[in-house]
Amino acid sequence: MKRFLILLFIFVAILIAGFVAVLSRANENTDEFYYRFATPKQSSLVIGTSRAAQGINPSIINAQLGRTDLFNYAFTNDHSPYGAIYLRSIREKLNVESNSGIFILAVDPWCLSSDKQAPEDEKFFRENGLMLDQMPVVDMHPNVFYLMKFYQEPYSHLLTGTHNAELVLKRDGWLEVNVPMDSAAVQRRTVSRMNDYREKVAPAYAPSNLRMHFLIETIAYLKKHGNVYLVRLPVSAEMKLIEDDYYPAFDEQMTLVSSQNTVSFLNLRKENMNCTFTDGNHLSKYSAHEVSERIATFIKENTKQ
Amino acid sequence: MLFNSIQFALFLPVVFFLYWFVVNRNLKLQNVLLLVSSYFFYACWDYRFLFLLIFSTLLDYFTGLKMSDAPNETRKKFWFWLSIIINLGFLGVFKYFNFFAESFAQATESLGWHVDPWTISVILPVGISFYTFHGLSYVIDIYKNRIQPERNFVVYSVFVSFFPLLVAGPIERATHLLPQIQKVRHFDYIRAVDGLRQILWGLFKKVVIADGCAEFANTIFNHSDQYSGWTLVLGALFFTFQIYCDFSGYSDIALGTARLFGMELLRNFAFPYFSRDIAEFWRRWHISLSSWFRDYLYVPLGGSKGGTWMKVRNTFIIFLVSGFWHGANWTFIAWGALNAIYFLPLLLLNKNRSNLEIVAQGKMLPTLRESMQMLITFGLTVLAWIFFRAESISHALDYIHDLFVGLVQKSSIIEAVNFVLMRTGFVLPAFVFVFLMMEWIGRERQYALSHIGWTWPRPVRWMLYLAIGFAVLLFAGKEQQFIYFQF
Numbered sequence: 063m064k065r066f067l068i069l070l071f072i073f074v075a076i077l078i079a080g081f082v083a084v085l086s087r088a089n090e091n092t093d094e095f096y097y098r099f100a101t102p103k104q105s106s107l108v109i110g111t112s113r114a115a116q117g118i119n120p121s122i123i124n125a126q127l128g129r130t131d132l133f134n135y136a137f138t139n140d141h142s143p144y145g146a147i148y149l150r151s152i153r154e155k156l157n158v159e160s161n162s163g164i165f166i167l168a169v170d171p172w173c174l175s176s177d178k179q180a181p182e183d184e185k186f187f188r189e190n191g192l193m194l195d196q197m198p199v200v201d202m203h204p205n206v207f208y209l210m211k212f213y214q215e216p217y218s219h220l221l222t223g224t225h226n227a228e229l230v231l232k233r234d235g236w237l238e239v240n241v242p243m244d245s246a247a248v249q250r251r252t253v254s255r256m257n258d259y260r261e262k263v264a265p266a267y268a269p270s271n272l273r274m275h276f277l278i279e280t281i282a283y284l285k286k287h288g289n290v291y292l293v294r295l296p297v298s299a300e301m302k303l304i305e306d307d308y309y310p311a312f313d314e315q316m317t318l319v320s321s322q323n324t325v326s327f328l329n330l331r332k333e334n335m336n337c338t339f340t341d342g343n344h345l346s347k348y349s350a351h352e353v354s355e356r357i358a359t360f361i362k363e364n365t366k367q
Numbered sequence: 368m369l370f371n372s373i374q375f376a377l378f379l380p381v382v383f384f385l386y387w388f389v390v391n392r393n394l395k396l397q398n399v400l401l402l403v404s405s406y407f408f409y410a411c412w413d414y415r416f417l418f419l420l421i422f423s424t425l426l427d428y429f430t431g432l433k434m435s436d437a438p439n440e441t442r443k444k445f446w447f448w449l450s451i452i453i454n455l456g457f458l459g460v461f462k463y464f465n466f467f468a469e470s471f472a473q474a475t476e477s478l479g480w481h482v483d484p485w486t487i488s489v490i491l492p493v494g495i496s497f498y499t500f501h502g503l504s505y506v507i508d509i510y511k512n513r514i515q516p517e518r519n520f521v522v523y524s525v526f527v528s529f530f531p532l533l534v535a536g537p538i539e540r541a542t543h544l545l546p547q548i549q550k551v552r553h554f555d556y557i558r559a560v561d562g563l564r565q566i567l568w569g570l571f572k573k574v575v576i577a578d579g580c581a582e583f584a585n586t587i588f589n590h591s592d593q594y595s596g597w598t599l600v601l602g603a604l605f606f607t608f609q610i611y612c613d614f615s616g617y618s619d620i621a622l623g624t625a626r627l628f629g630m631e632l633l634r635n636f637a638f639p640y641f642s643r644d645i646a647e648f649w650r651r652w653h654i655s656l657s658s659w660f661r662d663y664l665y666v667p668l669g670g671s672k673g674g675t676w677m678k679v680r681n682t683f684i685i686f687l688v689s690g691f692w693h694g695a696n697w698t699f700i701a702w703g704a705l706n707a708i709y710f711l712p713l714l715l716l717n718k719n720r721s722n723l724e725i726v727a728q729g730k731m732l733p734t735l736r737e738s739m740q741m742l743i744t745f746g747l748t749v750l751a752w753i754f755f756r757a758e759s760i761s762h763a764l765d766y767i768h769d770l771f772v773g774l775v776q777k778s779s780i781i782e783a784v785n786f787v788l789m790r791t792g793f794v795l796p797a798f799v800f801v802f803l804m805m806e807w808i809g810r811e812r813q814y815a816l817s818h819i820g821w822t823w824p825r826p827v828r829w830m831l832y833l834a835i836g837f838a839v840l841l842f843a844g845k846e847q848q849f850i851y852f853q854f
Contacts, residue, residue: 063387063554063556065556066554066556066559066560070563073829073832073833073836076833077833077836077837077840080833080837080840081837081840084840084841210373216841216842216843217840217841217842217843218794218841218842221841
């Protein structure tokens with residue numbers, strides 16, 4: 063038995079060592095989420111859902127503000143609407159030593175909504191049990207927790223560097239989306255996305271005061287570590303109609319939140335920006351550049367010294 | 368808890384440690400530990416169905432005792448049929464009720480009457496077909512006075528629920544497994560190492576070959592209307608390797624795991640794709656189920672002893688039931704019927720037992736005749752798997768039609784080449800080739816890896832095992848369910 067256990071231990075140890083060596087090859091190209099959990103704790107963050115993940119490019123803002131520390135920590139509408147789970151993850155990711163960070167919080171009607179059946183009941187929050195809920199560590203490389211639990215591809219892809227060229231996560235956490243932008247392709251994706259929102263999302267959701275409470279709690283927490291800015295990103299005309307129909311008082315609500323919590327609110331939906339979208343909901347990478355520059359200008363104008 | 372999951376990788380060493388270091392040399396405690404571990408293993412799927420498993424165990428345990436103690440034949444018969452009816456009743460309700468209800472509604476619809484089928488929303492309890500057949504063989508053997516009932520409930524429960532075989536077999540016999548549970552097990556180094564080696568080989572088959580092939584088999588079968596000829600051949604080949612490596616991989620892990628606990632389970636596969644005719648294929652594929660049907664269905668029906676009509680009838684019954692056992696779908700029945708059609712000529716010409724020995728035994732290569740026989744048998748098997756994998760009979764027929772029509776089209780060859788170049792790549796085909804070579808080299812053993820490298824120096828042999836282990840880790844991604852869990 064002793065011999066069996068010793069040889070088994072050696073065999074398994076060699077295998078695990080080799081496997082960890084493969085896992086350590088994970089990098090920003092691994093998939094569209096991994097690198098956000100593999101960087102050290104950050105002092106400045108972009109917070110929000112996929113609109114922010116694709117639409118706010120930290121490198122542009124960093125360059126304009128003369129900083130290097132802004133990191134995009136936004137995920138998707140399912141994973142990271144405002145709530146206890148996202149706030150806990152933000153606390154894990156934030157370098158609490160820092161008190162001069164900038165925090166861009168993207169807001170829209172969907173990330174402040176929940177299941178229509180019980181919008182004020184946390185048990186029904188859609189992010190329950192998903193990635194952020196189950197990630198115990200968000201600043202570890204290689205992040206074995208993520209790779210073992212959420213990485214969807216064979217690990218051989220880490221060795222060969224195979225990755226999805228359509229979704230490229232940059233080192234600053236910005237998700238670059240490379241999809242065909244010819245009018246037919248955009249139209250096809252837009253129709254599908256708008257149908258989804260019109261027929262599935264809007265009828266199933268309701269604005270949630272509890273999520274609003276968590277937004278305010280997130281603002282309060284981040285204000286201790288720097289300046290907070292609320293941003294409503296531009297959307298296509300079709301999406302605008304759906305959102306106005308779904309949550310007509312959203313802008314007023316955000317204006318109120320910003321004034322009550324003494325943070326600045328940039329409503330880019332009201333500005334006449336000539337943006338392009340991949341699907342009516344997400345900014346194209348070209349417009350993301352433009353929007354990020356506009357956000358940087360806004361931050362410059364509103365920075366409290 | 369899947370065999371290819373992290374949970375199982377943690378569960379197995381814990382049970383192994385407790386078994387050999389805490390309850391070692393104490394038969395009662397060894398069995399209690401195996402039973403508790405097995406129930407925990409099963410409850411990880413759905414604890415509610417644990418009660419069904421316990422009920423089924425209790426039913427067969429008590430009816431076994433009642434039959435043995437029955438004062439007369441009538442009373443014995445009563446307990447026997449009670450057990451059979453309840454066992455098959457559960458299987459019927461959980462597995463086949465909706466199929467019969469919907470088929471009845473379709474049949475009446477075709478006669479012009481509209482009937483809304485009353486279906487029930489039930490989840491199929493994992494492993495029900497396997498543990499029900501365990502129990503049935505036990506009850507039938509007692510009824511036929513082949514065995515005495517087991518009076519120790521824990522021993523009997525371990526026979527039914529032993530975790531390596533609980534969810535997808537092999538379907539054990541009381542005569543084979545019960546005696547092993549009745550005596551204390553001692554650690555045997557050679558057996559344990561062999562067990563680990565078989566687990567490693569099973570994981571390789573499942574994770575590298577089966578899951579690798581599954582991706583492309585699914586792509587092609589799910590969009591078969593978009594592909595033609597040779598790409599459809601590729602799809603059928605991918606599924607052929609997927610189903611074999613998935614199920615025989617599972618069986619290898621089960622047998623290897625049992626060996627770690629000092630037990631030997633029945634062999635389930637014996638290199639079926641190297642068969643020279645369909646009869647040989649069925650002696651080598653899912654052996655524990657084929658032999659179950661032979662002993663408890665085919666032989667009682669008269670086997671091949673009667674006239675021609677009897678032979679034809681019995682052959683069709685056994686293959687159709689075998690197909691139906693896999694699931695409540697006409698595609699499985701068609702798969703069974705097709706195999707019956709393949710098998711019948713051999714039976715009627717008395718050639719069904721002409722290939723009993725291992726192909727090219729003691730030689731490196733088969734003869735040209737053997738190669739041709741293997742190729743034809745493999746081709747027939749691939750064709751039958753199309754029915755097994757298809758969503759419906761019409762899907763299978765369309766698939767086969769498009770396959771044969773496209774074979775002669777030049778565009779179909781280009782499409783298939785593009786599919787390989789753009790989608791599959793060469794890594795998976797290379798692994799399949801290496802796998803086939805290893806299976807061929809190891810075909811005279813229990814499993815392919817059993818004696819490969821046996822005479823090599825240990826470091827070299829370890830390099831082989833490490834390479835296989837590493838391949839398993841590299842290809843492991845999202846955990847994939849075993850196909851036979853659904854049966």
